[in-house]
Amino acid sequence: MHDIVISESIVIITQDPEHGRVLAHILNEYGYQPSNCDYEDALVTVGVVRPRLAVLGICDCKLGHDLLRQIRKGYPEVRVIVLVPDGEYDLGLDFLGEGASDFLFKPVSERALRLALDRALTFLDLQRENGLLKEKEKILQSSHQLCRQLFDEVPCYISVQNKDRRIVRANRQFKLDFGSCLGERCYEIYKHRTHPCPQCP
Numbered sequence: 001m002h003d004i005v006i007s008e009s010i011v012i013i014t015q016d017p018e019h020g021r022v023l024a025h026i027l028n029e030y031g032y033q034p035s036n037c038d039y040e041d042a043l044v045t046v047g048v049v050r051p052r053l054a055v056l057g058i059c060d061c062k063l064g065h066d067l068l069r070q071i072r073k074g075y076p077e078v079r080v081i082v083l084v085p086d087g088e089y090d091l092g093l094d095f096l097g098e099g100a101s102d103f104l105f106k107p108v109s110e111r112a113l114r115l116a117l118d119r120a121l122t123f124l125d126l127q128r129e130n131g132l133l134k135e136k137e138k139i140l141q142s143s144h145q146l147c148r149q150l151f152d153e154v155p156c157y158i159s160v161q162n163k164d165r166r167i168v169r170a171n172r173q174f175k176l177d178f179g180s181c182l183g184e185r186c187y188e189i190y191k192h193r194t195h196p197c198p199q200c201p
Helices: 017-029 043-050 061-074 087-098 108-155 172-178 186-190
Strands: 010-015 030-039 053-057 079-085 102-106 159-161 167-170
Touching: 010 017, 017 030, 017 053, 017 079, 017 108, 030 043, 043 061, 053 061, 053 108, 061 079, 061 087, 079 087, 079 108, 087 108, 087 172, 102 108, 159 186
Parallel strands: 010 030, 010 053, 053 079, 079 102
Antiparallel strands: 159 167
16 A cells, blocks of 8 residues: 555545544545545536546436536546445445446545555556557557568568578568578578588678
8 A cells, every 4th residue: 555645636525514624634644636526516626627536426327427528528537436325235336337436435434545555556657558568569669560561672682591501581682582481491491502612600
């Protein structure tokens, strides 16, 4: 668990202002930068703050479902943790099915909230790392494509031999002049010899 989170913005959405203030006070102690709002101002607040995390307290099921769908549609990168009435397990599962990252029962414990937020942050960090890896993979694939293109288009002979001196790959110019010689020994194709060239490495 992260002991202190450095300047992580989080939006607390609840119809109970006092409950929101308590959550904000707790999260502020752990380094979060909370912004409180009610359902009506939620989308505007999320749009302005652009957090990675949000806590959605459920006071009205229908409004809560509608709001979660709107947040997920407009800001799919935000991980939303839903607070549902105690014992409403099926309700929590319904919110998970609509895209919430987690749900907790009210009254929520400080430890449970921090664990849920920690899981959400870990997911976001892994998601970001995965995105970086995908970008690097694209760059690598592009480099490989360029190398293959250069290999084929240079106006000279290029072939690759294995340790037995057999040709395992050749470029286009080589194939045009020597034909398909894959598997043949290089000294037979290049020099028409029956034995390796003298001083061949």
